[in-house]
Amino acid sequence: MSASFDIAASAKSGETFVLNLGPQHPAAHGVLRVKMTMDGEYVMRSEPVIGYIHRMHEKMGENRSLAKFLPNTGRIDYLSALHYNHAFVGAVERAARIEVPPRAEFIRVITSELNRISSHLVWWGAFLLDLGGFTPLLYAFDDREKILDLLEGVTGSRLTYCYFRFGGVRDDLDEGFVERTRAFIAQMRPRLKMYRQLVTDNIILRKRLENIGPISPELCRRYGATGPVIRGSGVPYDVRKIEPYSVYSQLDFEVPVYPEGDCMGRYRVRMDEIAQSLRIIEQALDKLPDGPTLGKVPRVLKLPVGDVCYAVEAARGRLMVRIVSDGKEAAYRLKLRTPSFSNMSLFEEASRGMLLADALALMGSLDLVIPDIDR
Amino acid sequence: METPVDTSQIVKFAKLDELLSLSRANSLWPLTFGLACCAIEMMAAGGPRFDISRFGAEVFRPSPRQADVMIVAGTINKKMAMAVKTLYDQMLEPKWVIAMGNCAISGGPFVFPGQYAVIEGVDKLFPVDVFIPGCPPRPEALIEGILTLEEKLTGKRRWPVVKPE
Amino acid sequence: MPTTLEQIKEHFSGTGCALSCAPADRAVKGYDLDVSANAGDVVSAAEYLGGIGFALDTITGVDWILQNEMEVVYDYFHPASPLRIVVRTRVPRANPEVPTVSGVFPGANWHERETHDFFGIRFAGHPNLIPLLLPEDADYHPLRKDFNA
Numbered sequence: 001m002s003a004s005f006d007i008a009a010s011a012k013s014g015e016t017f018v019l020n021l022g023p024q025h026p027a028a029h030g031v032l033r034v035k036m037t038m039d040g041e042y043v044m045r046s047e048p049v050i051g052y053i054h055r056m057h058e059k060m061g062e063n064r065s066l067a068k069f070l071p072n073t074g075r076i077d078y079l080s081a082l083h084y085n086h087a088f089v090g091a092v093e094r095a096a097r098i099e100v101p102p103r104a105e106f107i108r109v110i111t112s113e114l115n116r117i118s119s120h121l122v123w124w125g126a127f128l129l130d131l132g133g134f135t136p137l138l139y140a141f142d143d144r145e146k147i148l149d150l151l152e153g154v155t156g157s158r159l160t161y162c163y164f165r166f167g168g169v170r171d172d173l174d175e176g177f178v179e180r181t182r183a184f185i186a187q188m189r190p191r192l193k194m195y196r197q198l199v200t201d202n203i204i205l206r207k208r209l210e211n212i213g214p215i216s217p218e219l220c221r222r223y224g225a226t227g228p229v230i231r232g233s234g235v236p237y238d239v240r241k242i243e244p245y246s247v248y249s250q251l252d253f254e255v256p257v258y259p260e261g262d263c264m265g266r267y268r269v270r271m272d273e274i275a276q277s278l279r280i281i282e283q284a285l286d287k288l289p290d291g292p293t294l295g296k297v298p299r300v301l302k303l304p305v306g307d308v309c310y311a312v313e314a315a316r317g318r319l320m321v322r323i324v325s326d327g328k329e330a331a332y333r334l335k336l337r338t339p340s341f342s343n344m345s346l347f348e349e350a351s352r353g354m355l356l357a358d359a360l361a362l363m364g365s366l367d368l369v370i371p372d373i374d375r
Numbered sequence: 376m377e378t379p380v381d382t383s384q385i386v387k388f389a390k391l392d393e394l395l396s397l398s399r400a401n402s403l404w405p406l407t408f409g410l411a412c413c414a415i416e417m418m419a420a421g422g423p424r425f426d427i428s429r430f431g432a433e434v435f436r437p438s439p440r441q442a443d444v445m446i447v448a449g450t451i452n453k454k455m456a457m458a459v460k461t462l463y464d465q466m467l468e469p470k471w472v473i474a475m476g477n478c479a480i481s482g483g484p485f486v487f488p489g490q491y492a493v494i495e496g497v498d499k500l501f502p503v504d505v506f507i508p509g510c511p512p513r514p515e516a517l518i519e520g521i522l523t524l525e526e527k528l529t530g531k532r533r534w535p536v537v538k539p540e
Numbered sequence: 541m542p543t544t545l546e547q548i549k550e551h552f553s554g555t556g557c558a559l560s561c562a563p564a565d566r567a568v569k570g571y572d573l574d575v576s577a578n579a580g581d582v583v584s585a586a587e588y589l590g591g592i593g594f595a596l597d598t599i600t601g602v603d604w605i606l607q608n609e610m611e612v613v614y615d616y617f618h619p620a621s622p623l624r625i626v627v628r629t630r631v632p633r634a635n636p637e638v639p640t641v642s643g644v645f646p647g648a649n650w651h652e653r654e655t656h657d658f659f660g661i662r663f664a665g666h667p668n669l670i671p672l673l674l675p676e677d678a679d680y681h682p683l684r685k686d687f688n689a
Contacts, residue, residue, distance in 0.1 A: 023458050026407050026437035030414070031455060051673040052455040053411055055485045056492050058658070059683055063487050071484060078412035078511075094570060122415065141422030158419075159511050160412050221595045221619060223647035230619065237619040309570035309615065309624075322615065324602055333683075337598035337615070345650045371411050374673055454675045491682045492674075 016044055019356075023052045029126075029363070030370030034347075036356070043359045046351050048344060054374040061323075061334025066092055066301055067166070069334070074160035076336060077372040079119040080315035082112045085164040087321040090245060091310035092166050095303045095323065103291040104168035105247045110181070110284045111154060111163065113277040117188075118147040119315035120270050127267070127364040128199065131208055136199055143191060146184055153177060167295035178285055185278050192275055200271060209263040213362030215350050216261060223349075224342040227317025228273070229366060232266030234259035239313035250287070253280050263365040270367070302329055316340050316367050340372035393529070399443065399469065400525035400533070402431040406442035406462065410449025413476035413511040417448045420514035430534075432521055439465040444524070446517070447503075450478035450485060451494040463501045471504045471527075472497070473520050480506050545572055545623060551588060564626075571615070571624035579629045579638045582614065586641040586648075589625060594618050596641070599651035601659040603633070605685040610636045610661055636661040658683035 022033035031052035037045040057072050064072075073088045074081035086108060093100060100108075125140030148158050153174045155163035163170055199205055220230040230237050238255040240248040256272035258265035303325035311320040317339025324333040343366045351359040409417055420427050427433050436442040439462045451459055463472070474497050477483035482495035497503060504527060507520040526532045545563070552561040552575050564574045577585055586596070597615035604611060614627040631638060640663040642648040652663040653672035660681040663669060671678050681687060 023455065024408060024437075024462060026435075031410055051671070051675070052452055052458070053450060054452060054454065054492050054673040055411075055450055056490060056682065059489070059491075060485070060487060062683075063489065075412055075484070078415060091570070094568060097568070122418075137418075138423050141419060142424065145419070145422070145424045158513065159415055217619075221593070222590075222645055224595045224597060224645070225647075235619050242620075243622045243624075306569070307613075308568070311570070311617075318597070318617070320597055320615070322598070322600055322613075324600075333600065333602045335598065335600040341650065342647055345647050349646065489688065491680070491687075 015039075023049075029368050032344075032368065032370050032373075034363075036359070038356070041355050043351050043354050043356055046348055046359065048347060050344070050370070050373050052374070053371045055371065057336060057375045058334055061331050063330065065329040066303070066331065069331075070165070071160075071162045074157075074162045075371070076338065076375055077314065077316065077340070077369050078160050079122050079369055080115050081159070081161040082108075082115040082163060083312050083314035083319060085161060086112060086246070087310055087312045087314075087319050089164045089166050090312065091308050091321045091323050092301070092303065094310055095306075095308040095325065096166070096298075096301060098167045098297055099295045100168055101292045101295055102247070102289050103172075104293045104295070106284050106288045107154075107169050107173060107293065108164060109246055109248065109251070110281050110288075111151060111161075111169075113280045113284075114147050114151055114181075115161070116315045117274050117277050118144045118151075120274050121147075123270060123315075123367045124195075127367075128205075130360055130364040131205070133199075133205075136195070139191075139195070143188065146187075150177065150181055150184060153180075165294060165297075166301060167297040168293045170294075172293045178288070181281065181285060185282060188278060189275075192271070195271070200268070206264065208357075208361060209267055209365070210260075212263045212358045213350060213354070213365060214261045215346065219346055219350065223346040225317070225346050226342065227313070227315075227339050227367075228266050228269040229317065229343050229346075231255065231257050232269045232365075233261040237318075239311050239318050243311055245310070245312060247284075248280075251280050251283050253283075263361050266365045266367075300329065302327055303331070314339055316369065316372065317343060336375055338372045338375060340366075340368045340370070341375075344368055344373050396528045396530070400528040402434075403444045403471075403521065403524065404434050404436050404442050405432055406439055406445045406466070407435045407437050408445055408447060408459075408462065410447070410451070410455070411478065413448035413478070416511040416514055417446060417475065417517060420517045422514075425514035425518060427518060427521065430518065430521055430525070439463075440467060442466060443469070444471050444473060444521075446473045446475050447479040447497045448475040448511075450483060451497050451500070452492055453494060454492075456494050456500060459497070460500050471524055472501065473505045473507060473517075473524060474498065474503045475507045475509075475517060475520065476512060477508060477510045480508060483510060548589075548592075548623075548625065549573060552585070566624075571626045573623075573625045575625065575627045577627055577629050579612075579631050582612070582627060582629055583639050583641055583644065585627045586614070586644040589616050589627075590644045593620065594623075594625065596645040596647050596651070597624075599648060599655050601655040601661055601683070603659060603683065603685045604630075605633065608633045610659060612638050612655065612661060614641070631661065637664055638662075639664045640666040642666060657681070660684065 019036045023031040033049040035047045073084040121140040121144045125137035128136040155161045217233045217235045236257045253276045307324045309322040320337035322335040323331045326332040479497045485493045505520045594616040597617045600613040602611040609630045616625040
């Protein structure tokens with residue numbers, strides 16, 4: 001679709017109307033509002049309106065000392081909160097040159113990958129709920145509860161984790177965590193097989209998703225879309241491989257890439273990522289060294305003057321934290337580059353001319369968490 | 376000869392109010408109004424492990440015209456406040472509001488001097504019946520909140536209290 | 541990988557569109573090249589980087605109230621290489637205006653709206669500079685250092 005799109009002239013019925021989707025709607029993304037100019041059932045133009053859950057995390061970053069900002073990181077994207085913990089503590093550790101002991105790095109990787117699986121499971125259940133199937137949501141939440149039990153034993157919370165600290169993690173793994181995690185991996189793999197037979201190979205799902213919502217790699221690049229969106233379009237961009245951080249370079253895993261660029265490609269990328277995360281967790285458990293879980297951190301932490309950035313691969317894409325510091329205890333400017341913001345910005349161009357149901361399938365396949373967009 | 380029939384076995388009398396409040400309490404239909412993190416705990420409460428449908432509240436209705444209870448789960452923003460108020464006005468009487476989570480009670484962790492976007496508590500917009508603290512509250516806490524609302528409706532607590540061991 | 545860091549550094553040092561161009565210590569800073577440009581040159585910098593395959597990561601505004609300036613920082617990442625380039629520019633605080641890069645990177649449309657929301661920096665040529673995160677009728681810029689709610 002070309003950039004100059006004459007809406008009224010292209011409307012087949014000759015007239016258009018504006019349909020307001022949200023900010024409260026059952027497609028369980030959160031508070032997103034999309035003003036769609038419709039020609040019958042076809043979306044001529046969609047204009048997302050955001051800001052309904054803008055909670056000023058960036059302003060709070062300036063008002064709170066660095067340690068006091070840690071609970072905020074769990075609430076930006078609550079489904080993959082540990083990745084956001086990781087980006088923030090990583091940025092501070094990079095600037096202040098704090099060493100992280102290897103045991104803490106491996107614990108970070110294990111808990112982050114468990115978080116990634118639980119985030120993808122919620123996406124899977126909610127996406128299928130959007131498309132009209134209620135059952136997978138129950139299966140997904142069942143598996144997710146097992147992950148939440150594991151993480152609750154380690155971190156103390158179910159959802160908005162605040163577990164990482166500057167220099168390591170708050171507490172060591174609890175008794176029996178390694179055995180319970182291995183048991184979980186053993187029972188999750190047959191479940192993935194069941195999901196594939198029940199849902200992924202289902203003819204109805206394939207008709208709903210194949211060739212729907214094509215996104216080219218060039219479109220991704222021009223909007224800065226990352227994560228499963230760009231990997232579902234054939235570009236093998238994963239921050240864990242391209243800009244390795246923590247101990248990911250010591251672990252052997254693949255980055256699933258599908259060249260089709262449609263909703264089915266993005267769907268398959270995420271399902272394969274769950275399997276790859278299980279692989280990463282197994283290897284990290286095998287390689288888990290002994291030792292302390294918290295490095296040396298000065299009592300009052302102040303960053304050197306200047307800026308620093310740190311990027312991680314969150315469940316939704318590339319997450320980058322940029323801290324500008326003037327030597328005081330709080331950051332001078334804290335910038336959060338969140339993946340859903342860039343992923344959502346391409347919705348306007350990608351959804352032109354689609355049927356409304358297909359546009360919603362496209363929106364679901366982008367895996368949006370609205371507080372991630374609004375921060 | 377007519378045998379006297381003891382009707383007390385087959386016919387019960389009760390006040391209409393009590394019957395109505397019992398049936399309302401048994402089938403509270405929540406409005407799907409998840410705003411932020413607490414919404415996921417609300418979804419988990421509807422999931423298989425915690426299972427709100429034991430208490431009749433599983434049927435989340437997207438339309439405010441069909442819902443009894445608005446579970447405000449998440450932070451209310453100044454930009455969102457009008458939409459929330461409109462939804463509340465669109466709900467039909469009798470209606471109740473549960474404020475779930477610290478953000479809905481008092482602004483939560485987002486209150487600091489100089490904050491410009493958050494409304495400090497949903498009870499600044501309309502009356503709230505039950506407050507459930509937590510950030511986010513566990514799904515069991517949400518179920519306890521619904522049971523407290525049922526107690527408010529019927530006048531007595533209908534389910535046993537689980538004592539911590 | 542098509543273009544190396546040396547070639548990018550040569551371009552920016554050579555063509556004169558940058559005031560200064562210095563490699564940065566990746567392990568400490570998180571990026572490889574720090575380019576300072578005039579406000580008028582950010583578009584040509586974006587066109588060059590877009591031409592060699594970079595994508596726009598984010599646009600950050602910083603309010604340097606004590607120096608009476610505002611800074612706009614453009615972060616770029618590449619989908620196929622680990623290179624990270626930062627382009628920054630400074631504008632006077634009383635009248636902050638920078639040309640838009642949304643012609644090169646449509647994703648900048650939202651980033652620039654957000655920076656305008658928070659700081660009041662105008663992006664000349666932007667098709668739709670209305671509030672993105674703040675309410676539609678907002679006339680305040682909350683991340684300015686002299687903002688009082």
